[in-house]
Amino acid sequence: MKKVIAIVGPTGVGKSELAVFLGEKLNGEIVNFDSLQFYKELNIGTAKPGEEERKRVPHHLYDLLELDEEFNAAKFVEIADNLIKEIWERGKIPILVGGTGLYLRAFEYGLFSIEVPKEIRGTLRKRADQDLSSLYEELKRLDPEYAQKISPKDKVRITRALEVIYTSGKPISYFHKENPFFGKKRYNLIKIGLILPRKELYEKINLRVIKMIEKGWIEEVKKLLEKGYSPKLKPFKAIGYKYIIQYLQGKISLEKAIELIQRDTRRYAKRQLTWFKKEPDIYWFNPDEKERILNFLKEKLATN
Template sequence: MKKVIAIVGPTAVGKSALGLKLAQEFHSEIISGDSMQIYRHLDIGTAKDSPAELKAVPHHLVDICDPDQRYTVKNFQERAKKIITDLNEQGKIPFVVGGTGFYLSSLINNLNLGGNSTGDDKVRQELLEIEKNDGVGRLQSILKSEDPIAYRKIDIENSRRLIRAIEVIRTTGKSITDQNNGNKWANFYLIGLTDDRPKLYERINQRVDKMVEMGLLDEAEYVFKHRETFVQAKNAIGYKELFPYFEQNTPLDSCLDEVKKNSRHFAKRQFTYFRNQMDVDWYNISDDNNYQKTIEKNIIKFVGGHND
């Protein structure tokens, strides 16, 4: 059975830094589990590792698409599984690092996400038309009727999640949240990082300020100017909140406050998702000064050998 280590948790908690350290320690490679780091040219708002960090440890599924390209959960699942298989065959246990819960769930639970048949495309187009004409509320009603389990578990404010969930139930007959609708194909050790909420929120606020110093406004303006074609990227936290500033409707400080607020809310949703949907071994980074050493020991146990 293949083996994989995943590092999950809320935004700004330190997943990337830990992933880099552990991947170096165990002579392995990193697979990004982030739905926005796939896009080229969007580096600051997506919190990518620096060029030096990307060079220090081989990274996969980073900078693989242009921002105007569509990238699905199924695309991620298929590519990540192949990379994991290849790395395992080389004797490496890969580290999947990221905070996009549904991406990781699709991989861990081997979810049946349907195919790319004409029928699937037809369903998707019908749902996109419903969203355009009737709004998200209509999609929510459809999902509640056709797949009440998914309605209770996924983020129903996210139209892409709604469309995908309806698409899967209609094309496969199975709920997208059914953890038994795929065959177990790998053993995962899930490392979860968390922190006391006030400390985590302060880390988030500080990271937004640092992003601004690094050039977030220029990057967000680039997305704003291409918002008609950057269909997925334009909805990322850190970009969309700044659009009113570029439209000269809202002061910059107010927009940045909105980035921080939405980032804090996102962190809360991430933690809730991982806590409720996955079997995670949690580590509070403030409570345990030696949590990294404990994690290393547990990884060695999971691998079933010794770290060379």
Template sequence: MDKKEKLVVIVGPTAVGKTALSLQLAARFHGEIISGDSMQVYRKMDIGTAKATPEERSLIPHHLIDIIDPDQDYSVASFQAMAVRLISEINQRQRLPFIVGGTGLYIESVTHQFQFAETPQDPELRERLQRIADSEGNEALHRQLEAIDPITAKRLHPNDVKRVIRAIEIYEVTGYKMAEFQHRAKYSPYDLYMIGLTMDRDKLYERINQRVELMIESGLVEEVRQLLDQGYDPSLVSMQGLGYKELIPYLYGEITLERAVNEIKQRTRHFAKRQLSWFRRMTEIEWFDMTDPAGHDEVLQTITERLEGKFHQMPNI
């Protein structure tokens, strides 16, 4: 029987401290980091996606960051194929792969081997559904999905128009719901250790607000302005990302900067809540509380001991 490939995954809500922990662990365990974030794949979108800095990336090899332009298509199936290949390559180098991020669907598609069935497409239907979103609003389209596939509707945010349209399309064309085209393996194909980071809600929300303020100070408005100046359409999936979508009306003179920033903070807090809901379903995750900064060294020590025990056969450990 083939030996399973090793894989460590670090998940949790935005701003909880995943990047800092991943850098420490990857340095200790001769690791390489695979970004498990659906937005960090885009070039030219650095500040709003909270990528590891060039300095941090020079210390530890990082993958699936800056691999496509904002107007290129990218999907969970794309991520899955790339991540699976990278995990094998990193294991072959006798290094330890770490998937780090907060996009639950992307990460679970790898850890539990989602199988995505090919489904037929209907471009005319897509256009008609897009017109509904444009004329009646994203919520109206989402309600349409809710009526036919409540499970998928609960998982998808109304503003995730592209995936809402895809879910309706699958149902209309095949008569089956999106979930029926995604098979989740009961057990992971990997020798897997999943780390979940959590934090007191008020403290997490405070950190989110501070992070948004720092992004604005670091030039997020100018980053979005440059993307618009380069001709990237505001309706692109990339431009609908948190921090980008909210600043576009400000740059068009439709709302104040204060309102835009408040909307980024509010939507990021809601996003963090959805992230936690997704990961709480995954029973394989061992959770660590990051609320008290004084306890971070203890968390690091505990996780280090867990990894040493699990992967004791790794070289140089």
């Protein structure tokens, strides 16, 4: 089975920098699996690779979607599967990079796909906004096994589980048993995890937020709102964007917005680490160990 490299880890740890380094050294092409970097026009706030990096190594699945387009793990897997084959056919090595753990897991093990009618999705989302607790009670009745595993406040998973039930007539727990993630691997994935001491990572995150503001993050959001995009769009609910919108609306000060972005980004990094620490077969390194990582990968790529 041909090999794929994946670089994982928390936000701000240095994944993109390592990906470009490895792409140059290993004749690779970079494939994004960061859910926000799929969107066009979200550049500064998502820390998307710049022009210089993209000239050095081919980058894929960036600037893929309009801000109001829907996307999910199943669609990602479908697009990524075709792209990986094309990269192999060019004699190159695919290097996946990102922090959206669910997308990588779906890519490695597969994911059941159900096309949910817009009416069902719209109705459930509206109800979730109005009374999430009643939706959770409904899920407890229809799929008690899955409801036990998730938080009563997890809007995304509650609505997704009910979408599956109302579309297929079967609970999501049934599909998880039929097609569990940790079944047969679809790819020979070499996973490199980047990690830093917690204090050092948090300091990097705090500084990065300041740099993003200085680079024009506020102006980026302002222009998008002036184009007529609704502040209620899903990408704008992501870390950082919602607080910049609140600042632009005069609801909070810039200092408060920065403080909240830094806090939420640190919390997100902690959740990412928790997720990836539970994933099997990740080889962990400090982001400064580029040569060591390169030599490790050369050995792995040379073995069957």
